Amino acid sequence: MTLVVVTGAGGFVGAHLVHALKTRQPSVRVRGVDVRAPEYGPSGADEFVLADLREPEQCAAAVAGADQVFALAANMGGIGWTHAAPAEILRDNLLISVNTVEACRKAAVGTVVYASSACVYPNSLQRRPDSAPLRESPVFPADPDMEYGWEKLTTEILCDTFRRTHAMDIKVARLHAIYGPLGAYSGLRAKSLSMLCGKVAAVPGGSGEIEVWGDGTQTRSYCYVDDCVTGLLRLARSTVDRPVNIGSEERISIAELVGRISAVAGKEIVPRYRPDKPVGPLGRVSDNTLCRQLLGWQPSTPLDFGLRRTYRWIEEQVTAVRTGEEAHR
Structure with missing residues (x-):
């Protein structure tokens, strides 16, 4: 039986993804992983593992035996949180991301889907309320949104490097304001x-x-969580090897x-x-041109x-x- 691991399964998108996997792909076994249990009801996963992914050993155990890993775990929150705890966010998320990618490499996981963010895009492209929708290509010169965005961009580079160096199947989704x-x-x-x-x-x-x-x-532009989950599942099944926006236009x-x-x-x-x-x-909206081209779909x-x-x-x-x-x- 295929084993799918969802890290961050106690969080918002992770909880919805676990539910979608069990509903849409009932033949798979789902292991939810998080540092805390889901806040609003039971997980619905076949097993739920409490683990601190900042610790390499716990991260390795969390993904052991996985055929597919959705890497959603992160120390995150709204703009109030990103301003209140930038050092904590940067430290925690770097540790979680590096440990997860390396653990997946060692465990020979078949497919990894990493949840990045629109926060990777340069601030210079978002200075007016009517700023042009954000396409995937212009992320350099780098000027992402706060420490949270710097970590996401760094991990995208990590994923690309591991893809090229270790022939890993790692996919990157840039999520836009999921609700x-x-x-x-x-x-x-x-x-x-x-x-x-x-x-x-x-x-x-x-x-x-x-x-x-x-x-x-x-x-x-706000993307409804059901669309986000569908996009992540489609991306996992695709041959896409570059970051793709998942957001509303x-x-x-x-x-x-x-x-x-x-x-x-x-x-x-x-x-x-x-x-x-x-x-x-001041202005952040997704451009879904690449999503439509590569996945034959877009949030709707x-x-x-x-x-x-x-x-x-x-x-x-x-x-x-x-x-x-x-x-x-």
Whole structure:
């Protein structure tokens, strides 16, 4: 039986990937690996291994016997986290990535899929809200987004070197702003869309004010997690040997996003903008030309559809927490 290992299986994308593997490929055995158990319910993997992949021995044991490895494990979070813990992020992720690639080499893993990020792209290409969509080729001269982006770019180089030197089948997916249910929606680790959903859901009654970082003009493209998982699975089965974007081409400003979330919630929300807070790139949108060419596919879930599903899930979590707190008092 084919053994597929998903590192970072306790996290957001990893949890969805495990579910998709068991649903779409029931004949495979799935081993989930993470330093912590999934936050929102059981993993669904055939086995779940608690392991610290910063330790080479634990990493080697985690991928032992694997035919395929999806390397998603990382110390990551939203812009609040990348600004709060840059040294921790860089250290942890370098250790995790180097250990994982080397362990897969020693274990003769058939296929490795590494989850990189749009953060590898130069800041110079993302300085305006209407900046051109990001294609895969222009990553040098290197100027990635903070330490998180530097680690992702370094590991891409590592993957390419191991592919050429050791004839490893390593594929690289550059993920763009993945969102959906089961993701963090509060605290420093929450990403922008989920964070905004959480803030709106927490507003009592039908109207209120929320804090929004930046001035609202910065733009993004958000990729629904089901599309992301499908892209990772397609990439794993392909012969692609270069980085490929997995993201949406649907551009939206943060101000527009607040409006759409408010409409889904049925609330009158007044954004209180904070230009003094970190905002990241002013314009980041995926160009899916290469994805269409190489995989014959591209993410296609409309933002409004994914947003409704995501907000409803987050609203349920916020309500449950509030009810629990009230019951406790």
